[in-house]
Amino acid sequence: xxxxxxxxxxxxxxxxxxxxxxxxxxxxxxxxxxxxxxxxxxxxxxxxxxxxxxxxxxxxxxxxxxxxxxxxxxxxxxxxxxxxxxxxxxxxxxxxxxxxxxxxxxxxxxxxxxxxxxxxxxxxxxxxxxxxxxxxxxxxxxxxxxxxxxxxxxxxxxxxx
Numbered sequence: 001x002x003x004x005x006x007x008x009x010x011x012x013x014x015x016x017x018x019x020x021x022x023x024x025x026x027x028x029x030x031x032x033x034x035x036x037x038x039x040x041x042x043x044x045x046x047x048x049x050x051x052x053x054x055x056x057x058x059x060x061x062x063x064x065x066x067x068x069x070x071x072x073x074x075x076x077x078x079x080x081x082x083x084x085x086x087x088x089x090x091x092x093x094x095x096x097x098x099x100x101x102x103x104x105x106x107x108x109x110x111x112x113x114x115x116x117x118x119x120x121x122x123x124x125x126x127x128x129x130x131x132x133x134x135x136x137x138x139x140x141x142x143x144x145x146x147x148x149x150x151x152x153x154x155x156x157x158x159x160x161x
Contacts, residue, residue: 040102041077041126052108052130059124060097066121068128070114075128076105111135 043056067078112130
């Protein structure tokens with residue numbers, strides 16, 4: 001490979017990218033967990049006007065294994081995900097679905113009515129409804145014309161000093 005080329009300055013980066021791709025394809029390694037660092041469960045938060053809706057995919061979890069709490073505008077979900085089926089550990093070649101205990105917390109942007117929170121778990125999909133408190137709804141503030149706090153006399157006195 002030549003040390004210097006005429007042409008675009010980005011050709012070297014394209015060559016490097018091609019070489020790294022070739023090197024990664026040549027490796028025959030099954031990564032244990034390619035989603036390290038990703039929070040589980042992944043969820044969506046929707047603003048439905050009068051309430052928030054959090055949805056999370058929790059396949060492998062039952063309602064009895066879930067612990068949902070809300071305090072100070074933070075929703076915390078805890079649970080345990082058990083392995084599906086009777087497959088022995090030594091038979092796995094790839095495992096991308098996490099198993100074991102997990103916990104996830106998410107802040108809600110506005111105050112919610114803790115007493116009316118409800119949750120449903122159907123076919124592995126958790127729906128958590130968080131009604132907003134009436135005080136959390138935006139309130140229009142009327143603006144009136146006010147009087148000037150600085151009179152002409154005070155302005156002249158300040159200028160002469």
